[in-house]
Every structure is written in C-alpha cells, then in structure tokens.
Amino acid sequence: MPAKQASTTGKRADAQRNIAAILDAATECLGRDPAASTSEIAKAAGVGRVTLYGHFPSRAELLDAVFVHAIEDGEEALAQVDLTGDPRDALTQLIESSWRLVDRYRSLLIAAQNTLPPGRVRELHADPMARVEKLIERGRKQGAFRKDLPTSWLVGVMHNVMHGAADEITAGRVTPDKAAAYITTTILAAFTPPGDRVPD
Amino acid sequence: MPAKQASTTGKRADAQRNIAAILDAATECLGRDPAASTSEIAKAAGVGRVTLYGHFPSRAELLDAVFVHAIEDGEEALAQVDLTGDPRDALTQLIESSWRLVDRYRSLLIAAQNTLPPGRVRELHADPMARVEKLIERGRKQGAFRKDLPTSWLVGVMHNVMHGAADEITAGRVTPDKAAAYITTTILAAFTPPGDRVPD
DNA sequence: AATAACTCGAACAATGGTGTTCGATTTGAC
DNA sequence: GTCAAATCGAACACCATTGTTCGAGTTATT
Numbered sequence: 368m369p370a371k372q373a374s375t376t377g378k379r380a381d382a383q384r385n386i387a388a389i390l391d392a393a394t395e396c397l398g399r400d401p402a403a404s405t406s407e408i409a410k411a412a413g414v415g416r417v418t419l420y421g422h423f424p425s426r427a428e429l430l431d432a433v434f435v436h437a438i439e440d441g442e443e444a445l446a447q448v449d450l451t452g453d454p455r456d457a458l459t460q461l462i463e464s465s466w467r468l469v470d471r472y473r474s475l476l477i478a479a480q481n482t483l484p485p486g487r488v489r490e491l492h493a494d495p496m497a498r499v500e501k502l503i504e505r506g507r508k509q510g511a512f513r514k515d516l517p518t519s520w521l522v523g524v525m526h527n528v529m530h531g532a533a534d535e536i537t538a539g540r541v542t543p544d545k546a547a548a549y550i551t552t553t554i555l556a557a558f559t560p561p562g563d564r565v566p567d
Numbered sequence: 568m569p570a571k572q573a574s575t576t577g578k579r580a581d582a583q584r585n586i587a588a589i590l591d592a593a594t595e596c597l598g599r600d601p602a603a604s605t606s607e608i609a610k611a612a613g614v615g616r617v618t619l620y621g622h623f624p625s626r627a628e629l630l631d632a633v634f635v636h637a638i639e640d641g642e643e644a645l646a647q648v649d650l651t652g653d654p655r656d657a658l659t660q661l662i663e664s665s666w667r668l669v670d671r672y673r674s675l676l677i678a679a680q681n682t683l684p685p686g687r688v689r690e691l692h693a694d695p696m697a698r699v700e701k702l703i704e705r706g707r708k709q710g711a712f713r714k715d716l717p718t719s720w721l722v723g724v725m726h727n728v729m730h731g732a733a734d735e736i737t738a739g740r741v742t743p744d745k746a747a748a749y750i751t752t753t754i755l756a757a758f759t760p761p762g763d764r765v766p767d
Numbered sequence: 768a769a770t771a772a773c774t775c776g777a778a779c780a781a782t783g784g785t786g787t788t789c790g791a792t793t794t795g796a797c
Numbered sequence: 798g799t800c801a802a803a804t805c806g807a808a809c810a811c812c813a814t815t816g817t818t819c820g821a822g823t824t825a826t827t
Contacts, residue, residue: 380824380825414775417818556757581803
C-alpha cells in the first residue's frame, strides 16, 4: 500500500505548516469549485505554486490527500452515531449525520470523481459504506427493512437521495433545514418491507 | 426565443445531410464520452472540423442542438404512455419508458451539465418534468401518493433514483434487465402515503 | 553561526483543446 | 453550364492548465 500523502514526518516545522495550509486551502477551494486549479489553491494557502508541487507530486495526488482527509473527518463523525437500537431510529440518526457530511463535501466528491482513477472514490468510501450496509442487514433480519431488493441497491438509493437533496438545495428548491427530514422520510418509506405500513 | 439550432431551411442538400450527420455523430460520441472534442465528432461524422464550425458556431451550441434533439426524441416516446389509469400503474409505465431514455442519454446529460449555461438543462426538461408532476399531483388527489412531501421533491427522488441506477449499472453492481424493476419498486414504496401498506 | 531545508517568483516547455482564416476544390441548384 | 454554396486540410492565434527548472533568498534546526 503506497503512502499517497505527503508524510510530514521528518519535515521541518514550516514545511509541516505549509502542508497543512495547502490541505486546508484545497479543501476550501475544491469545496467551492471542483475544478479549482493548483494556482488558485496555492494562492489561497498563502504559498507559491512551486511549494505546492514540492509537497504534492501532482494535482491528482493532492486531491487524493484532501479526499482522504475528508473521509477521516467523516468517519470520526459517523463513529459517534449509536446504531444499536431500533433499525429505523438508527437509520434516522445515521442519515442525519451523513447528510451533514454530504452537504459539506459534495463539491469535493465531484472533484474526486473527475480526477481520481476510477474506483478510487469507492475504495475510500468502503468504511462508511460498510457501516450503512451492516445496519441495513440487521434491519432486514429484524424485519424492519425490505428484503426483496439487494442491500447494495438500498445503499445506493440512500446515497443518491442524499446527493439529490444537495442538488435541490443548490437549485434553491429545498431549504437546507428541511432537507434532512425529507431524506429520512423518503428513505424510511423506500426501505419498508412490502405489506408493512409506511411509518409516520 | 432564439433559434439555437442550425436551421436547415434554405440550405443545400449536402449541407442538410452533413448537419444531420454531425448531430448523429455528436449524439453517438457524447453518448460515449461527455468530453468528446469537436475534432472527434467531426471525424465520426465524416466531415472536416471547419464544416462543423460552419454549421454550429461553437461546441456549446452544437451540444445544445443535440440535447434538444434528444429531448424531442424522448418526448415522442413518453407521449405514447397512457397516464389515465390507476396512478401507480401509470407511474410504473412512465418509469419504464423514462428509464430507457435515461439509460440511453445519460452521458449526454452529463456533457450538457458541464457545458451549457446553468438552468438550460432544466429549462429543456420542463416538458417531461411537467408530465411527471401532473401524474404525481393526480395520484395525490386520489390518495395513491403521499402528500406530506412536496411534489417537486418527489419528482427529484424519481430523477435521482433513475440516474443512480445508471451509475450502478456502470459500476457493474446491477444488470440492466433488473434495473427497471428495482426503480419501480423503490419509487412506489417511496411515494406510498404514510399509514398505507407498501405494494407488492 | 553554520548548514541544510525550505520557499519564492519568473520563466519555460508541453499539452490539448477552441475557434478562425486561407485558398483551392467539389458539388448542388436552377 | 453557370454560379453560388459548401467542402476540405492546413495553418494560425489563443487560452488555460499542468508540471519543471533556475537561481536567489529566507528560515528552522543544531
């Protein structure tokens, strides 16, 4: 497993500072514009473009590092969610936390998909995805979620509805405060086993 | 309303033939690669790049014309669908037809979103969207679909689930023959009013 | 205070696309 | 058969971006 990140170990203090500044600036810039250039990012970091390339061999690898960072941040938040209770309640909680992350890192994801080698994004999503999968599997065994569709499909539906919500907000058709409720209501209904009553 | 298309009226026969060939080739190329270049398209059309620019002032306007074409083709197909019966049955039919179109024109849509001015894609989707909206509204009045979420949200969910399905196919996690059924099942459940039983 | 690490801007090459201009040639229309 | 319309490839200017090289200057570390 290659260490893609610019490892800060052994680097001088100012170098470490700059690497952090570049990562922060990149997160910010790419969060605004998925096509942000290295010049733009370097400027936002208060650093010369040469310095940026001194720490990250290419734009793609910088983006990879930023993405890894974002995933780690996300994992931290998601790890807080208690998934042990009623599957529907747990899913509600998980959606609420996930939604915040999707909303924050949406543009970054687009950048990653446009730049990183195919499969890399999914590879980095493995952990959060496994979390969702596990919950869905448990919900199915307990009869809370439907079993007539593949788990992977249900995971995908949740993913797509959340990202779709982000689009709706961008287009101004949904206000951010209502989004989470819409998503939850929609997903809970979609996951309900055939023959059961739709909740709420 | 500006006539964006290269109007064929008054043009010579060979010019009309070439315009058609360019549109066809563009549909094909952009359907394979949303970033297809004008050189690529011209070559595929069996035409010089200069000729292409002779008929379409810019890549963007060519793309617009192609997109308009695709929408017209889609409208033709969707107009065949009988939407008068039971709303759930009608929605199932509508999804099946829409899905075929989404599957066919997916890559083209991406190209359009990357190139056309913001809002233009939605503008061109107005007609097919109105069709879906109208059906949903009727379904709500008859108690077949839920009323606790905005119609525009439900339209968006349908849209996102279909495009998500296309991604799943691209990723090889879903086979094309099963996609329509998955989508229908998911959407019908998501649209079911709270308290009602999920169908099938 | 010595040294190696780091940073800087400016300049460069390479790439890959868009859109235009040229003059010569072919082809359709009437 | 005439003439305008349409075509062709080659060449051009243009622009933005990536990634590199240079040499001179600055800064952390010891």
